[in-house]
Amino acid sequence: MKYNYRLAILFYSVLYGGDWESIASAIKNKEPYQILNCPFHFVTIGEKEYPACFYDLDCPPWIVFYIGNLSLIHERAVGVVGARECSEEGKINTRAVVNVLKRKYVIVSGLAKGIDSFAHEAALDQKTIGVLGCGIDVVYPKANAALFERMKKDHLILSEYPPGVKPYAKHFPWRNRLIASIGTCLIVIEAGMKSGTMLTVNECLDLGKDV
Template identity: 40%
Template sequence: MQSNTSFITIFDSIYPDHLREIYDPPVILYSKGNAEYLSNQKMLAVVGSRKADQYTETMLNIILPDLLAEGICIVSGLAKGADSIAHRLALNGQTIGVTGSGFQHIYPRSNHDLYQQMAARQLLLSEYPPYIKPQKFHFPMRNRIIAGLSKGLLVTQAAMKSGTMITVDRALEEGRDIFSVPGSALDPLCEGTNSLISQGAKLTVSAKDILNEWAF
């Protein structure tokens, strides 16, 4: 993962306008892959629990294909669970993975093959130089980039107290749309998503729920 790494500064024309507008944008983004994706104005972040189960996979299989067909780029954080599911389903369209470490340190290691596919065919981004190892505090910082790049945020499964909900709060601060997949009241991983819907997030069970909201 050391070769073919480029970097983009906040002063470059390719730097995404949505990200530049947040209150603490990264000054430098390291990139690997197709940086032309950054010009796509239709980016949707997909976030959810690292413990996401078959329900997330089933729902994203329903929702994502029609979004990808409309040219929407799927942004996520290359973590286990919901992130990995979203990236894999989007490999035939456009997807951007934002990492919490430099490209020399693949985290989690279980995503090694996915990293390689993303670097070859999609786009990886990090604000950390390639030699920087993952640290716990890197991931909330990464999440602001995920929210900043995107026009909206789709939440699949999330506990009430989770990194996903922190990302949602950041997206709301930046004026992004929030879409939430409903789930069973008996499932702790759906507690966060159901709560978001009760607070005004768009209930989302198909691509139309997002496409109609964005008038595509």
């Protein structure tokens, strides 16, 4: 069988739970692979539909699983992020900021508790993208189940992790580089100095984007 990068990367992603370095090694060594049926849409690096913004990263995802309208990722976007345990003022400010930005930009965030979810909710009447730190079929946190369902229908949810991968803590800092790369800039509503949000800030600065 002729080596097929698309099918091989899908297999490696499932085999290694989306681990970037393990997939890289498997591709380099052209490890044996099996043909899998995936119930979700996906695009692999090098394909025409692959999001161009990810090529700016030092470690672009090998594969992107998605639900919804992938074309949204090619539109002008702004990342809006912040603390999970946010203040009431943060909640109000998120909605105020998004209500202005959503007129011209797709709103990108991490579908997490707190600022992320408020940003997505405020943009539901326009366009929003959620980037997961778990499998594309895993709703985390459970409190966002209704939001997840609404975004599946009219917006975009994506992840570099294959179906079934749990939301391990180590995934979220890694996930943040994707949020940074999609947006033309990043808006931080509120966050602690040693939070995951600040990792997203550093990713944006490394990419030369405004925060």
